[in-house]
Amino acid sequence: MQIGKVKLNNPVFAAPMAGVTNSAFRIILKRFGCSLVCSEMISSYGIANENPRTFNLLQVFPSEHPISVQIFGNNPEIMAEAARVTATKADIIDINMGCPVPKVLKSGSGGALLKDSDLARRIVREVVDAVDVPVTAKIRKGWDNSDNGIIDFAKSLEAEGLAGIIIHGRTVKQLYKGEADWKIARELKEALEIPVVGNGDIKTPEDAKRFLEETGCDGVMIGRAALGKPWIFKQITKYLESGELVSEPDFEEQIEIIKYFVELMVKLEGEESAVLKLRKHLLWFFKGMPFVHQVRLNISRINTLDELIGLLDEFKAKGTVEKVKNRY
Numbered sequence: 001m002q003i004g005k006v007k008l009n010n011p012v013f014a015a016p017m018a019g020v021t022n023s024a025f026r027i028i029l030k031r032f033g034c035s036l037v038c039s040e041m042i043s044s045y046g047i048a049n050e051n052p053r054t055f056n057l058l059q060v061f062p063s064e065h066p067i068s069v070q071i072f073g074n075n076p077e078i079m080a081e082a083a084r085v086t087a088t089k090a091d092i093i094d095i096n097m098g099c100p101v102p103k104v105l106k107s108g109s110g111g112a113l114l115k116d117s118d119l120a121r122r123i124v125r126e127v128v129d130a131v132d133v134p135v136t137a138k139i140r141k142g143w144d145n146s147d148n149g150i151i152d153f154a155k156s157l158e159a160e161g162l163a164g165i166i167i168h169g170r171t172v173k174q175l176y177k178g179e180a181d182w183k184i185a186r187e188l189k190e191a192l193e194i195p196v197v198g199n200g201d202i203k204t205p206e207d208a209k210r211f212l213e214e215t216g217c218d219g220v221m222i223g224r225a226a227l228g229k230p231w232i233f234k235q236i237t238k239y240l241e242s243g244e245l246v247s248e249p250d251f252e253e254q255i256e257i258i259k260y261f262v263e264l265m266v267k268l269e270g271e272e273s274a275v276l277k278l279r280k281h282l283l284w285f286f287k288g289m290p291f292v293h294q295v296r297l298n299i300s301r302i303n304t305l306d307e308l309i310g311l312l313d314e315f316k317a318k319g320t321v322e323k324v325k326n327r328y
């Protein structure tokens with residue numbers, strides 16, 4: 001599998017997720033075999049204006065390559081400038097054409113570009129001309145249910161030099177509701193020459209295989225199924241490779257993975273910011289565990305690394321007790 005000149009080890013990619021896919025999370029996903037990670041969406045204005053907080057989001061470590069960095073905006077020249085800066089870090093630049101957040105839509109960026117194909121085309125043209133790395137776009141299946149123009153829209157972007165496209169099978173108006181439509185990915189794959197990667201509701205190894213078989217797409221992109229379960233990438237890649245269903249790591253191993261993630265987060269973000277961000281990750285990690293409802297409140301109150309590690313050790317003990325209980 002290849003996007004432009006970038007060779008990828010397997011067809012299983014990680015979706016960009018704002019507030020989630022930072023360096024620490026991406027490094028963990030790579031460890032579990034994800035072939036292409038992606039940053040969260042980054043403002044082209046923030047990059048072009050050298051905003052220090054935006055620049056933090058552009059941090060990339062060697063073990064993250066190959067990596068795609070996603071930018072968003074509504075101005076072709078600013079997007080081109082942001083792309084030039086981003087290309088010093090990224091192997092692929094992805095353009096966000098699907099974000100449904102009202103503030104983003106109001107500015108004419110993200111999903112709003114699906115309604116303005118002239119502007120979307122100009123953005124792709126300027127960005128492609130500005131950089132040597134391949135440029136992709138992440139789109140949705142349309143603006144709303146009455147929008148039937150996505151195939152023509154995608155073809156027009158392909159004609160401007162796009163190297164690949166990612167399709168999330170929901171409309172912008174749908175947000176995250178309802179089921180993702182996989183049929184549209186097949187139609188897109190049939191219509192385009194460039195690689196097409198499908199996204200939306202691919203949650204298990206079996207889903208990934210079925211998606212690739214049903215759509216003929218070149219790859220799958222996994223988002224929410226990786227929250228609290230980074231090992232999903234090992235399970236999916238192994239299953240696609242050999243048909244083998246790898247079981248989840250056992251509880252003790254999961255705790256060790258979380259501790260490694262915590263260590264990375266603290267190293268990269270500093271203790272205070274890391275601990276705050278880790279609260280939501282802990283809830284994802286422990287979702288479905290029989291004891292999690294008892295400790296939900298404790299998770300939301302963690303403020304220091306010591307408290308967090310203490311809680312993990314408490315979970316480990318509880319989890320071990322549960323496991324023993326379940327055995328008898």
Ligand SMILES: Cc1cc2nc3c(=O)[nH]c(=O)nc-3n(C[C@H](O)[C@H](O)[C@H](O)COP(=O)(O)O)c2cc1C
Pocket residue numbers: 015016017018019020039040041070096098099138168199200201202221222223224225
């Ligand atoms: C918390 C969160 C943040 C997201 N942030 C982005 C983003 O920055 N850029 C983007 O293109 N999509 C973003 N998405 C959408 C995902 O990339 C993906 O398209 C969507 O979740 C559907 O895939 P899934 O069913 O595998 O989760 C986000 C989704 C979630 C849940």
